[in-house]
Amino acid sequence: MLQSKLFTKIERSFPKDEESLNAKLLERGGLVYKNSAGVYSYLPLGWRVIRKISDIIREEMDAIGGQEMFMATLHDKHYLKATGRWDVDVVFKVSEGKNKEPSFNISWTHEEIIAEIAKKYVSSYRDLPFAAYQIQTKFRREPRAKSGLLRGREFLMKDLYSFHASNEDMLRYYDEVAKAYKKVFERCGLKAFYTLAAGGDFTASNTHEFQVASEIGEDTIFACRACMYAENNEVSKLSAEGGSASRSGSKNPSGSRTTGGKDSNKCPKCSAKISEMKSIEVGNIFPLGTKYSEAFDLSFLDKEGNKKLVVMGSYGIGISRLMATAVEIHHDDNGIIWPESLAPFRVHLLELGDVSAKDIYADLQKRNIEVLYDDREVSPGGKLVEADLLGIPFRAVISKKTGDKVEVKRRNEKEAKLMEKDEFISLITNN
CATH class of the missing domain: 3.40.50.800 (Anticodon-binding domain)
Incomplete structure (x- = not known):
């Protein structure tokens, strides 16, 4: 492409209203345009990066049997009401007219939507398992939209949903997705820790996040650099060697924290040293169980003719956040240093x-x-x-x-x- 024909221009200085490095570099370079706090438009150079990330994700999701689709953005309130998530703080709600109560929400997540869609097509064990994914814009009422593209009110995300006849089959696929995610992040030039985490608003079960070490990260993890295993501070019983202990676990007489008599300074997977670090979450995987199947009566008949609930999994990657993370990790005093796989x-x-x-x-x-x-x-x-x-x-x-x-x-x-x-x-x- 001829740079003289590129309609965007490189700014002489960094934007004054941005705090995060990723936004400063992406805006000054003409890759994104800030419409308002937490809301960005992707300009030609930035969109080329987004497309490359998306293509990498598509290749890895297709390789594990994911089928791409595209779901509705405007959701009737009955979806979130069915699972008790209508009153979650981050939901953007929309009314149909003046002085009317909100009756829709703009897509925050799609577990409810895909569960109702699947109900129409699943009736027998022969219809399972399957997995479907989409790349779509999400919206969240984010009060702290000060981290550029790392924490936005409007952002791009890939969400994959899997459907299974048993919890064992779901966990098998869960591990398959985890391996695929590792490939995605490696191909994007990022080293991500496979991190034990809480389920938040999605599930009561423990889940896993993919965390990239960074001083500007909002999360704290206890991580092993030898095998890339980690635990989020919110659930961890580990502590860093010579550092502060996590909030979980019990103190022994020396003041350090222990787990069931084990040395909490050692990795539970390979016994290497544990380090405490700040990190950025770039992906997550959730074993949903039957929570959403129960809400929408998503069921099937097994081989014996017994009615059973479908077991679900949910798996997300923040695409715009991944681009911002790449900038935060790969830069110097002069600007961005794109990994070759992502460069415009x-x-x-x-x-x-x-x-x-x-x-x-x-x-x-x-x-x-x-x-x-x-x-x-x-x-x-x-x-x-x-x-x-x-x-x-x-x-x-x-x-x-x-x-x-x-x-x-x-x-x-x-x-x-x-x-x-x-x-x-x-x-x-x-x-």
Whole structure:
């Protein structure tokens, strides 16, 4: 793409009304536009990142049998009333007219909706198991919308729901989803801890979160870096070695916390050292049991003809939050450093001064390489600063100084290299 044709522009300075680094970098770089607190529009560069995250998720969900669909955004109140969630604080409610009581809510989550849909199509054990997912906008009344895209009032999310004849089958699929989620986060350039957590408004059972260590995170976890197991502070009986103990568990005479006589400073999975850290939740998985099946009489006949309730699981990934987390984790003083799998383009091609990079641009396009070609009449220094801010993995510079060669610099490295054009093309196409 020609950068001169990109309708968004890079700002000279960071937005003054933002506190979070992810919002500062994404807004200044022209990837998102802030409409109001916690509400953002995704501009062309930002939407390319969102699409790449979504495609990775789709590939991994399809690989475990997920079927993509798209559910309604406006929900009649009977759905949340049926499960006692109509009065949850975060729900946005809508009335049909002036002075009328709210009769709808805007999608906060879809457990109730999918349970009622499934009821129409499930009658026998032969109809189970199956899993369906969607990528959709969610809305929550968020009083603390000060973390950029990490905590929004409107945000993008992937939610997967699974339906089973038994709890054992649900737990088998639960583990399969956990492995798929691990692949998603690894492909997105993030190291996520598999974290024991509470069920919140979704279930009374313990659940699991996927947490990325970050000082700006709102959660506290006790984590093992050796095997990537962790426990959320809200449910943990672990404590960090030489650090403060969690709120759970009982104190022994020395003042540290213990669990059933075990050393709570050691990982229960591999016995390595436990560390306390702040973290960002990027995904979660919930064993729902029959809570929603009971509310909507979602049942089936087993092989013996007995009526049984369907067992459900729910699994979410915050897509916009994942993009923001990638920015929080992968950046330096000059700007974003996108993981190659998420970058809006693979190559940022800059022509500096009175030269043209059209030939190499055409060559890269012919090879289906995603290129942002900075053909603008902007100072060389300005182009270089903006390239660092946008964080595209490879910067290729053509100038009088480079002559017949190309100056190539990876965004995550300090030194640039002069290469023959053929060598550069080979690097990009084979890497």
